[in-house]
Amino acid sequence: MKNDTINISKIVKNVSHSSDDSDYAVCWVKDEIKGVEIDGVLYPNISNSIFFLDNKVQWKLYTRDNAVNAGYLLQLSHEILSNPLLSKLHINQVRLFNSGTIPLFKLSPGIEKRTQAILEMIDELLGSHLNNKEDALISLLNTFFVYCDGQCNIKSIIEKNQTKANIVYAFKQLVDKNIVKSHEVGYYASRLNISTKYLNECVQEVLNVSSKSIIIEQLLIRSRHALKFTNRTIKEISYDLGFSTPDYFSYFFKTQTGTNPSVLRRSGSS
Known part of the structure; x- marks a missing residue:
């Protein structure tokens, strides 16, 4: 170098x-x-x-x-x-x-x-x-x-014209601000005044990932941080992140990471 x-x-x-x-x-x-x-x-x-x-x-x-x-x-x-x-x-x-x-x-x-x-x-x-x-x-x-x-x-x-890259900018900003309100791609597409299909097309073309994966990534980032660095209970974390029940939060977390939230919580406190 x-x-x-x-x-x-x-x-x-x-x-x-x-x-x-x-x-x-x-x-x-x-x-x-x-x-x-x-x-x-x-x-x-x-x-x-x-x-x-x-x-x-x-x-x-x-x-x-x-x-x-x-x-x-x-x-x-x-x-x-x-x-x-x-x-x-x-x-x-x-x-x-x-x-x-x-x-x-x-x-x-x-x-x-x-x-x-x-x-x-x-x-x-x-x-x-x-x-x-x-x-x-x-x-x-x-x-x-x-x-x-x-x-x-x-x-x-960003530029005034609505390019696909600009739509992706706006989508990620909305996810950051509204992740607790909704985990559904359709919610964000509606806020952007575009169809869910077109939002998926933009994110796939620009980032080469799905729109849903952006939402999941944000949920996992916040979940891991809360589990490792706060004293909130798993129940409190699940509701704070907009999950309908603690059981559904645990199911989501284990499906995405292969680990139960309680296991990460114990490793963070050790």
């Missing part, structure tokens, strides 16, 4: 990028900054968010006076993003670094600390001489992107 394929730096001062620079950028803003200007458009007062910026756009970060560390700026070469482990990620293929769209991810509660930990480990590894350093860096980047794909509330600045 070349030394300039991954660069990471703390956001402590104004930073700019011209379209002549070939690197892609990930801006993780922890503490509020004055704003991010992208192709002449200013998005003010940004905090607890991640921007993914294509190398074709011009952008600038405006920090506040006396900023100590407002977050991290991660710059990635095309070579890194072409790594087989990263290039196959749905988030890379669909949402990241796509000219014409500027994805802004508003971090879900609890994800901020994990995001910071991953970026700090990347920073530490880049300055080290450890064996298998490249594999470790790719693994951390993969974990970072997976978290963004599965656990962030997606608020994207």
Whole structure:
């Protein structure tokens, strides 16, 4: 791995990028900054968010006076993003670094600390001489992107025309906000004013998975987190996630994972 394929730096001062620079950028803003200007458009007062910026756009970060560390700026070469482990990620293929769209991810509660930990480990590894350093860096980047794909509330600045990719953006945002209300694809298709068949077609074409699998993935993410990191009972978790009965929740969880919720609960508390 070349030394300039991954660069990471703390956001402590104004930073700019011209379209002549070939690197892609990930801006993780922890503490509020004055704003991010992208192709002449200013998005003010940004905090607890991640921007993914294509190398074709011009952008600038405006920090506040006396900023100590407002977050991290991660710059990635095309070579890194072409790594087989990263290039196959749905988030890379669909949402990241796509000219014409500027994805802004508003971090879900609890994800901020994990995001910071991953970026700090990347920073530490880049300055080290450890064996298998490249594999470790790719693994951390993969974990970072997976978290963004599965656990962030997606608020994207997208084109006005209703392309299939935009419909998928909107679908995933609705699932994140309404998963407790409904686990049915038809509910979300209705909210998007399209047919269930067309929503399935969009998700299959864009992500190469089914619409139902997006809903199931979100339920499993929330289920695992609640079982391992909260004191809520399985009954409480089942109702919190919109299941009609605890028995149905247990059936769903075991069908999808091969494990009973009670088993995961015991492993999380051990």
